Amino acid sequence: MPELPEVETIRRGLSELIVGRTVVSEVHDTEKGFPNASTDVAAFLIGATVIAVRRRAKVLLIDLSTEHTVVVHLKMTGQLVFRGEQSFGAGHPNASLIGKLPDRSTRVTLTFTDGSRLYFNDQRKFGWMRLMPTIEVPNIDFMKKVGPEPLEADFTPEQFAERFKRRAKTNIKAALLDQTVVAGVGNIYADESLWEARIHPKRLVGSLGDNDFQNLYTGLRKVMNLSLEKGGSTDKNYLNAEGKSGQYLDHASVFRKENTPCPRCGNLVEKIRWAGRGTHFCPHCQK
DNA sequence: CACTTGACCTGTCCGC
């Protein structure tokens, strides 16, 4: 579900809410909570204090005082929601998105010393949590293969263009979604950044010039930064650490905007199936 | 190795 801006929004929220808190108990669904579950899970969780919450690509890393880290991938529908004393009443705008917790899709519940809780919810069960020694996190296959962070200050347009070279024969949409090229791009920001750069999603990577990569680099950073400002994109399931939705989609140019006028040229936005995903673009001004 | 396709799950929406 969440892409880089959504996961980063959750990370920022969790940093405020759970760093310094100590776990007193945990409940997990063995199959889809901690798939590697054993007595070790409780051994390194109970009594552990949260030291930091980090992010790499779309993966969240919750570092514990036991020198272990909870590694979380939310995939399509995962949520990490913190609840203190108060929860949403029936009249709250988000009450329909998520009400009382835990619910039927709760996979893991961590309870802290003051009774506050962190819930890992996941309707489609694609997401996962793992507990492992902090020092081993960089050795996860995904961590070794994943590309650079697109919002890092020292990431240049030249490096961005260079990363795409080995995917010259595929189309630009598929290449953008490839996490080994650049980290954190998913379907929403792939479509939005291609619109910003005026590049058609079917264009072959090898046919793009320096100028195209420069525009795509700029466009990707623009849409991701705007989304961070708006608290991410809530399509169906996404919620931040406080259980609130994000507003980026109110500002989207093409994503979920099929059959509405392109904000740039006025022609109708199209939706097709491409690179295995719903793909939104303006057939008039994206070439 | 590069590239594409299907599988993993549940819920919802759309057409008949």
Next chain:
DNA sequence: TGCGGACAGGTCAAGT
């Protein structure tokens, strides 16, 4: 209203 099929923001394994 009921039912089948397509589709949903991500990644991986297995196929060509």
